[in-house]
Every structure is written in structure tokens, then in C-alpha cells.
Amino acid sequence: xxxxGEVTCAEVAAYFAERIERHNGKxxxxxxxDREGALRQASQLDAEDGRAHGxxxxxxxxxxKDNINVRGDPCTCASRILQGYVAPYDxxxxxxxRGEGALFLGRxxxxxxxxxxxxxxxxxxxxxxxxxxxxxxxxxxGGAAAAVAAGLIxxxxxxxxxxxxxQPAAFCGCVGLKPTYGRVSRYGLTAYASSLDQxxxxxxxxxxxxxxxxxxxxxxxxxxxxxxxxxPAYSRVLAGQGEKLRIGLPQxxxxxxxxxxxxxxxxQAARVLExxxxxxxxxxxxxxxxxVADYYIIATAEASANLARYDxxxxxxxxxxxxxxxxxxxxxxxxxxxxxxxxxxxxxxxxSSGYYDAYYxxxxxxxxxxxxxxxxxxxxxxxxxxxxxxxxxxxxxERVDDPLRLYLSDIFSVxxxxxxICGIAVPFALSSDGLPLGVQFLGPAFGxxxxxxxxxxxxxxxxxxxxxxxxx
Amino acid sequence: xxxxxxxxxxxxxxxxxxxxxELTADERRRFQAQLDQIVGYMQVLEEAPTQGVEPSxxxxxxxxxxxxxxxxxxxxxxxxxANAPRWRNSLFVVPPIMDxx
Numbered sequence: 001x002x003x004x005g006e007v008t009c010a011e012v013a014a015y016f017a018e019r020i021e022r023h024n025g026k027x028x029x030x031x032x033x034d035r036e037g038a039l040r041q042a043s044q045l046d047a048e049d050g051r052a053h054g055x056x057x058x059x060x061x062x063x064x065k066d067n068i069n070v071r072g073d074p075c076t077c078a079s080r081i082l083q084g085y086v087a088p089y090d091x092x093x094x095x096x097x098r099g100e101g102a103l104f105l106g107r108x109x110x111x112x113x114x115x116x117x118x119x120x121x122x123x124x125x126x127x128x129x130x131x132x133x134x135x136x137x138x139x140x141x142g143g144a145a146a147a148v149a150a151g152l153i154x155x156x157x158x159x160x161x162x163x164x165x166x167q168p169a170a171f172c173g174c175v176g177l178k179p180t181y182g183r184v185s186r187y188g189l190t191a192y193a194s195s196l197d198q199x200x201x202x203x204x205x206x207x208x209x210x211x212x213x214x215x216x217x218x219x220x221x222x223x224x225x226x227x228x229x230x231x232p233a234y235s236r237v238l239a240g241q242g243e244k245l246r247i248g249l250p251q252x253x254x255x256x257x258x259x260x261x262x263x264x265x266x267x268q269a270a271r272v273l274e275x276x277x278x279x280x281x282x283x284x285x286x287x288x289x290x291x292v293a294d295y296y297i298i299a300t301a302e303a304s305a306n307l308a309r310y311d312x313x314x315x316x317x318x319x320x321x322x323x324x325x326x327x328x329x330x331x332x333x334x335x336x337x338x339x340x341x342x343x344x345x346x347x348x349x350x351x352s353s354g355y356y357d358a359y360y361x362x363x364x365x366x367x368x369x370x371x372x373x374x375x376x377x378x379x380x381x382x383x384x385x386x387x388x389x390x391x392x393x394x395x396x397x398e399r400v401d402d403p404l405r406l407y408l409s410d411i412f413s414v415x416x417x418x419x420x421i422c423g424i425a426v427p428f429a430l431s432s433d434g435l436p437l438g439v440q441f442l443g444p445a446f447g448x449x450x451x452x453x454x455x456x457x458x459x460x461x462x463x464x465x466x467x468x469x470x471x472x
Numbered sequence: 473x474x475x476x477x478x479x480x481x482x483x484x485x486x487x488x489x490x491x492x493x494e495l496t497a498d499e500r501r502r503f504q505a506q507l508d509q510i511v512g513y514m515q516v517l518e519e520a521p522t523q524g525v526e527p528s529x530x531x532x533x534x535x536x537x538x539x540x541x542x543x544x545x546x547x548x549x550x551x552x553x554a555n556a557p558r559w560r561n562s563l564f565v566v567p568p569i570m571d572x573x
Contacts, residue, residue, distance in 0.1 A: 088551035181531045195530045224537040225530070293514040304491060311492070313566045318557035324567050325492065333494035341493050342503060346510065348491040349482050359514070364527030366520045371528055404510050420531020445532055 009042035009059030013103050016061045020106065020152045023471055026133060029147040031066055031124045032074050033106035041103050056215060058101030063156040065144050066107045067114055068199065069188040070094050073104070077190050078122040079112045081335025082316045091188020092223065093157055093199045093216040100215050108156055109143030112337045113307065114164050114192045116140050117389075117406055118399065121339040126396055129172060130468040131435050135393045138168030144202045145172035149436075150471040155203045155212060159189055161196045162295055163388070163413025166425035169202050170388035170438025173427040173465060175455065176202045177209040180445045181420035182227035184213075185220030193302035194225075196295075196417040206426065206456040210234035213448060229446050237449050238456040245454055247273055248283035248381035253412050258390040265429045265437040266387050272461050273385070273454075283380060285373040288415065290366050295414035296407055297350050297363035304347030310335060342403060371419045374444070383454045384442040387412050388425045393435045412440065422448050426455045427465045436465075482507045 017035040024030050038061065045059055064070050067077045069087035071094075076082040090098065098104075111121040119127040119142025127142040129135040130150040137146040144156035145168035158165050160178035169176025177200045184199040191197060201212040214235055219228040249270055254263055274280045312318035312331030319330040336344070350359040377384065391409050399406045416423040422445070425438040439458070443451035484504045488495050495503065550562045558565035 085555050086551070088548045088555070221539055225534065287520065290517055290520050293516050296510070297514060297517075308492075312557065314556050314564055316555070316557065324569050327567060328492040329494040332492055333496075336493065338499070341488075341495070341499070342506065344491050344493060345484065345487050345503065346482075346507060349487045349507075349511070352487065352490060359517075361527055362517050362520075362522060364529055365522035365525045366517055367528040367531075368525050369520060369522065371531065403506055404513055407510070418531065 009045040009101075009103065010039055012059045013038045013042040013061060013105065016105055016153055023150055023152055026128065026470070027130060027146045027150060027152075028125055028127045029109055029143040029150070029152060030063070030106045031076070031078065031109045031143065034073060034104065037072075038103045038105045045101055055101035056211065057097060059103060060101070060155070061103045061105045061153055062097055062212075063106055063108050063144055063147050063153040064094060064104060065141050065156065065158040066110050067159055067190040067192075068094060068157055069190075070104050070107075073107060075107070075190065076123070077113045078110045078124055079335065079337065079340070080123045080317060081310045081331070084316050089188065091199075092185035092220045094188060096216050097157065097212075105153060108141070108147055108158070111140035111142070112340050113190070113303070114140040114159055114161055115303070115339050115343050117163065117167055117410060118394075119143060119168070120396065120400055121337055123337060128396070129393055129435070130471060131173065131393075132433075134395055135435060136171065136396050138171030138393065140164040140168070141202060142168045145169050145174050145176065148172070148174045148202050148204060149468060151467070155201060155208055157216070158200060158202055159192075160198050160200050160417065161192050162299060162410050162417050165200045165202060166388050166413050166423055166440060167410075169425040170427070170440070171393040171436065173436030173438070173468070174202050174204060175206055175209050175427070176200070176425040177213060178416060178423045179213060179217065179448060180422040181417075182225050183229070183422070183446065183448065184216050185223040185226040187220055187222035191306040193299040194306060195302060196299055198417070206424070206452060206459050207235060207238060209424065210238055210452050227446070232449055234448060234452055238453055240453055245273070245278040245383060245457070246381040247278050247280045247454070248377055248384045249280060250283050250285045250288070250377070250384055250386060252285050252288040253386040258387060259392055261392060261431050262387045262390060262437060266385060266439050269428050269439045269458055270385055273458060276457065276461055281381060283377045283384070285377060285415070287366065287369040287373050288411065291370060291415045291418065292408055292411050294363050294366045294370065295410065295418055296346070297359050298367065298418070300343045300347030301350045301360050302347070304344045304351060307340070307344055339403070367418050370415060374415075374419045374421055374442075378444040378447075382443070382450050383447075386440045386442060388438045388440040389413065392431050392433070392437065416442055421445050422451055424451045424455045426458055428458065428462060430466065482511050
């Protein structure tokens with residue numbers, strides 16, 4: 001619409017700024033809103049007539065998760081330890097969105113340092129699920145998913161280390177895309193677990209996810225893990241006909257421990273796709289049962305190293321002690337929340353003298369087994385169809401005292417990060433308590449085209465998805 | 473300790489010291505119970521058949537990447553320093569780490 005000149009970018013920015021102002025109090029999805037900055041950006045776009053430049057996102061507001069740097073905006077990772085931190089530069093993904101005319105209206109709530117699956121571990125307090133405020137929006141990108149689901153923003157940029165895009169997208173009824181490791185530059189994403197972190201998007205439709213990926217994907221000299229693999233025009237290959245999808249249902253992802261309604265949604269989606277002409281087959285990923293233990297060793301080990309930089313010297317908070325060591329200990333005691341401390345301690349333990357081989361090295365070997373499982377099944381089928389999480393959205397406060405129970409519910413999302421493959425969550429049904437149920441497609445490394453196509457197909461077959469009430 | 477056998481107990485006092493995180497008495501008690509449970513769960517990895525399996529520190533194959541070693545101007549130095557609790561002349565101000573006497 002902005003490209004056709006029907007509305008101005010400033011009108012779009014003002015519209016969404018007003019929606020955020022009206023509804024954010026109920027959700028706590030945004031932790032920082034920059035209405036003036038976005039309006040300034042929009043007026044500039046209107047003045048320079050970007051139509052001539054053919055910008056692909058001209059005037060489209062995109063929210064940014066609070067662990068991705070936007071020059072001049074706060075970037076706190078929802079942590080006390082980064083209070084007052086102002087990003088001195090744009091993340092590469094942000095710079096690419098900016099180059100296509102996107103507007104940055106604000107920063108979204110998250111579990112502190114992206115550690116969590118419910119957005120309850122935030123220094124700003126929990127985000128609520130727009131479908132029912134008594135329920136969590138998922139996490140760690142719960143603010144992003146809640147904001148998109150409630151129509152406070154058309155799309156959000158987020159990160160996924162073990163499901164942090166896909167699980168909240170599923171809990172809130174959005175599309176959540178975690179690209180392949182190396183597909184999108186992480187320069188400017190605050191590191192949590194560097195061999196698992198990936199930048200991706202949360203949107204209202206598969207088409208929007210494809211378009212945003214097209215913009216942010218590709219090699220970046222500033223992130224040596226970003227791959228020099230050509231970027232297809234994802235948004236133009238969605239409807240690709242002639243290809244009959246071969247869809248694998250991993251039996252380990254539909255076994256005991258999966259809630260009935262979650263399982264039924266996946267089975268229903270499989271039936272719908274099969275009726276449409278896809279071939280559906282049962283496959284096996286036998287090492288899935290090791291995934292949660294494997295992930296929580298590798299992720300926490302890497303986190304314990306990455307978060308060592310928060311020592312009270314270079315960022316935000318400093319709590320003085322009698323000597324530098326005491327200053328570190330006190331700063332970190334006051335600056336980090338409980339889940340972050342727990343993970344740092346666990347990771348330090350896994351890397352400590354005498355335990356390294358038993359935990360970390362062992363976990364890296366198990367990771368190879370998990371990778372091989374996927375390599376083998378992607379010889380038999382094009383995509384996998386699975387639950388995103390074995391559980392439906394749960395109540396705020398229900399799982400905060402039982403970290404292991406919360407970790408166990410990450411089983412179907414952490415595998416994609418361990419193997420470095422791509423995955424997408426698509427809303428498919430509503431549960432008996434009226435909350436969204438998503439399904440997940442997993443594809444091989446750099447197989448974004450095929451997962452997007454499968455997700456697009458299912459989205460078409462499903463028809464329009466309902467919207468949460470109360471955000472008119 | 474046999475090398476391949478996981479150890480079921482975590483000494484939270486010692487490890488939090490290594491991690492430079494001061495814990496309250498309440499946190500210590502809670503973390504001890506929770507982390508014992510988590511570490512106990514991780515014993516499941518003992519059952520994974522990893523003999524002769526190469527470790528994967530990264531997903532996929534990573535190659536070293538080179539770029540030309542040319543100096544480029546950075547506008548960020550002053551802004552980065554200004555994020556520190558104490559700074560002067562675009563430098564971090566930190567406590568002394570060696571005894572001056």
C-alpha cells in the first residue's frame with residue numbers, strides 16, 4: 001500500500017504506535033517504544049519517495065527482540081545487568097531491514113538473555129498471551145509473538161537458540177521461522193549459545209516470513225559463521241506447483257508424553273496434506289530422547305563463556321566489592337535473574353576440570369548422532385511434520401519452580417538447533433481451552449524453500465486463522 | 473572417577489565461585505536441589521552409543537574464513553565506552569588488579 005501511494009509511511013507508523021499504546025498494557029509485549037524515532041524514519045521515507053528505489057519493506061513496522069542491536073536504542077536482553085545499555089551499531093539483520101525501508105517502532109520482551117520458554121524470566125515482568133492473559137505466550141521471544149498475534153506490529157525480528165521463535169509463535173498463533181545455522185548473520189545479536197543461536201522472524205503469514213527472510217539472509221563479512229550460499233527469492237517460490245511433497249512423521253515426536261490435542265493437531269495436518277496429494281510416511285529419529293540433556297549441556301556451557309563478559313566493567317551495572325573478584329561476584333549476583341544464574345552454574349560445571357569429557361565432549365558426540373538422524377531421514381523425505389512443543393500453552397506461574405519440567409518441554413524444538421537445520425511453526429488449530437496449537441515443519445540445512453512451501457500449502461488448506469479477541 | 477561415567481552431584485558452592493556468581497543462602501539451597509535433579513537427568517547420555525563418534529562443536533562443517541587485514545575507521549569507540557559504568561577518554565575505568573605497594 002505504501003508502494004502504491006495509498007497511505008504514507010507516517011500514517012502506518014502512527015497507526016501501529018497508537019495500537020501499541022492502547023493495548024501493550026494488557027500484554028507487556030514491548031519493553032521500549034520509540035514512537036518519535038519511527039515517525040521520523042517514516043517521514044524521511046515519505047519525503048525521499050522510496051517508490052523509485054523499489055524498497056521491499058517500505059514503511060513496514062518491524063519489532064525487534066531486546067537482544068538484537070538497533071543503533072541508538074536500548075538493548076538490554078531483558079536483564080538488569082544491561083540496564084542503560086545503548087546499542088552503538090545496527091545488527092546486520094537490522095541494517096538489511098532498514099535498507100529496505102522497514103520502520104523500527106520498539107523492542108520486545110523476552111526471557112532474560114533468551115533463557116526460557118515462557119517469557120516469565122524477564123527483568124520487565126512477564127508477557128501475557130493475547131488469547132488469554134492467564135497463559136504464557138511461550139518464550140523466549142514471547143513479547144515478539146504476543147505483539148504480532150495481537151496486531152500491535154506486522155512482524156518481528158527475533159532469535160532462536162532452542163525454539164525461542166517457533167514455540168512462542170505456536171503458543172500465540174503466529175508463523176515463526178528459524179533459519180538454518182549460517183543462513184542469517186548474527187552480527188549484533190547478543191550471544192547466548194554461539195553454536196545454536198540463529199536470527200529469524202515471527203509474522204502473521206508464511207508469505208511475510210518468506211519476504212523477510214529474503215531480506216535478512218546471506219553472507220556477512222562480520223559473522224564468520226554466515227554461509228556464502230545464494231539467497232533464493234523465497235517469497236516467489238511459495239506456490240511452486242508440480243512438486244509432490246514427501247512428508248515424514250517422526251514416530252519419536254508423536255510418542256507418549258505428547259498431549260493429546262497437540263498430537264491430534266499434527267495428525268490432522270498430516271491428513272489434510274495427504275488428501276492434497278502429499279506423500280506421508282512414518283520415519284524414525286532414534287536419538288531424540290537424548291536431545292534435551294544434550295542441548296542443556298551444550299547451551300549452558302556456551303552461555304557460561306559468553307556471559308562471562310558481564311563483569312561490571314564494560315556494561316551497565318557495577319556493584320562495587322572490596323576487590324575486583326568481589327565486584328564481579330556481586331555485580332553478577334544482582335544483575336542476573338535466577339534462571340540465568342542457574343544456567344551459568346550448570347554450564348560452568350559441565351566445562352569444569354574433571355567433568356569436561358563426561359559432559360561437554362560427550363554432548364558434542366551425541367550431537368553428531370542427532371545430526372546424522374536428520375541427514376538420514378532427509379534422504380527419505382523432503383520435510384518433517386512435528387509438534388512444536390509436547391504441551392499446549394500453560395498458565396503463568398505454573399512451571400516457574402520446576403526448571404527441569406520446563407526444559408523437557410523443549411524436546412521437539414532444540415533438535416533443529418543442535419543439527420543446525422531450519423524449521424517453521426505454523427498455527428493450525430485451537431485447543432479446547434481456546435488457545436492456538438501450532439505444528440512444525442523441519443527441513444534440511446538450507447532447505448528454507450521446501451519448509452516455506454510446505455507451510456504455505458498447509459496455511460492455504462487450513463484457511464484463515466482466528467484472531468484473539470479484545471484487540472480491535 | 474572413570475572417564476566416561478557422568479558424575480551425579482554438583483557442588484553448587486564451588487561451581488558458583490568458579491562462575492563468579494554470589495548466591496544467597498536461599499538460592500544456594502534451591503539451586504542445589506534443582507541442579508542435582510537436572511544433572512541426574514543428564515545421566516541419560518550415558519546410554520548414547522558414542523564410541524568412535526566424532527564430536528560436533530558446530531552444526532555442519534565449519535571452515536576458517538579469512539578477510540583482508542586492512543584497518544578501517546570505527547565510529548563506535550566512544551559510544552561503546554560510554555556504556556560502561558565508569559569511563560574516561562573513550563576508555564573503560566576499572567579497579568586496579570595488582571597491589572601497588
